Amino acid sequence: MASFVPKSAETLEEERLYTTARMVEVQCLDCLAKVTAKKNSDHHTSIQWSAEARAACPELCRRTPTGGRDTHQACPRMTASIDAAVRSGEIPVGAEDGY
């Protein structure tokens, strides 16, 4: 059952642009977690986890189950892995028309 229904087909394409376009796969340097990430600028980061990646991350698994305040912090190892991928040029830095 759909809830908020867009009236225009173009809206679905917008959703795709903002949520998945330009996301680059990043393998954690310390564990088996694999996420997708995007950098619109040096200070911007977008990270999409999957259930498999979440389960593979010992740092996030060590924390209390979803809902505890300590899950509100990023995994420092994944942050470092994304920084490394930026330095090596695997993740391009820069936005495209706002996405």
Added chain:
Amino acid sequence: MWLFCDGNQARLSGCSLSDYPQNCNVFYMSDTRMLDQGTTPIRFARGWHCLGLASTYSDGKPHSIEGFGTKLVIWQDSKGELNVLDGFCRHMGGDLTQGEVKGDNIACPFHDWRWGGDGKCKEIPYARRVPLRARTQRYETAIVNGQLLIWNDPEGSAADHSILPPELPEVMTDKYTDWSWHTKQINGSHCRELIDNVADMAHFYYVHFAFPTSFRNIFEGHTATQFMESTGRPDKTEGGYSDANSTLKSEATYYGPSYMINWLTVDYKGFITEVILINCHIPTGPDTFTLQYGIAVQKPEGLDEKTVNYIAERYTESFGDGFLQDVHIWENKVAVQNPLLCEEDGPVYQLRRWYEQFYTDVADIKPEMTDRFEFEVDTTKANEYWHAEVADNLAKRAAEEPVSH
């Protein structure tokens, strides 16, 4: 490429402005972007919803509150339990909220049918027997942090107590002030407008008069969190976030579709105060909801009761003003299903994808609605521009002020 109908062709095809653009058959190629207002859902969100302080309902009388397109009746039984049922009697539709509590049951003012907290009709004083089908809509309840929460699910599932908001340690002890609780009816907006704020960095400058210097989001499972650090704008004096002398560290998490806990650390000229703000709502119709918010302030050590209460009152007032700033925007804006974003905006689309899980049958929840997602907004450029604008505003004001002799 966006399609729209220009006025001339509209006239030729007999298309009036009132049915433009949906029903217009003649299209004209243009780069003009259209607002897709979408269609709002008919159903109400699945999850825990807060009805306010439990103490409000604990006087043995029936209470009435609008919610989920109906009216709910709330009463306390002899065991001290709070019960919540649909407010209208399944017999002839009488208003139970105007009835009486008799024993543990709520009695209808129309024909005295007695309903129990489990939703079953317990007694019809004038009848030989109660019809077996005499069951009404009941809402399962939980008390968290002194507040009454009820479970809503259009699919009728049993309440999931594992996703209740957390108990707040020390709140409701003498280390914190009592909840200061407030209610505000919002008309003409779906409650998703309120949720959108979680990802909205720039509105803190324009609507709440603060510089958001750091802004992050994490969405995962049934929670959505916003982290923000901000300082007030020196060119503005009104509203919750605008005091130039204070720096705010805010961590705000939605536990489900409607209940947010906001942990705020306020540094006012080096004087640190911990504030807890609850921001929750009950949808009442397709474009109406009731906002409720409560504030508890950690009592600073070494201050007398009167000063502590004064500080708590000021925070309550200023965050209340903050909500009113939002309300004015909501009540005048339109819904938009295809927001156009710039690089400095937060992850509105991902937030809405997360929010969609509560409007979807459990079997249809997609992994991406609940998978962990992290986002950090780059606030650098925005703050450079805003600081220049504020400096300019202050300079203009100084120039306008009469020179004193």
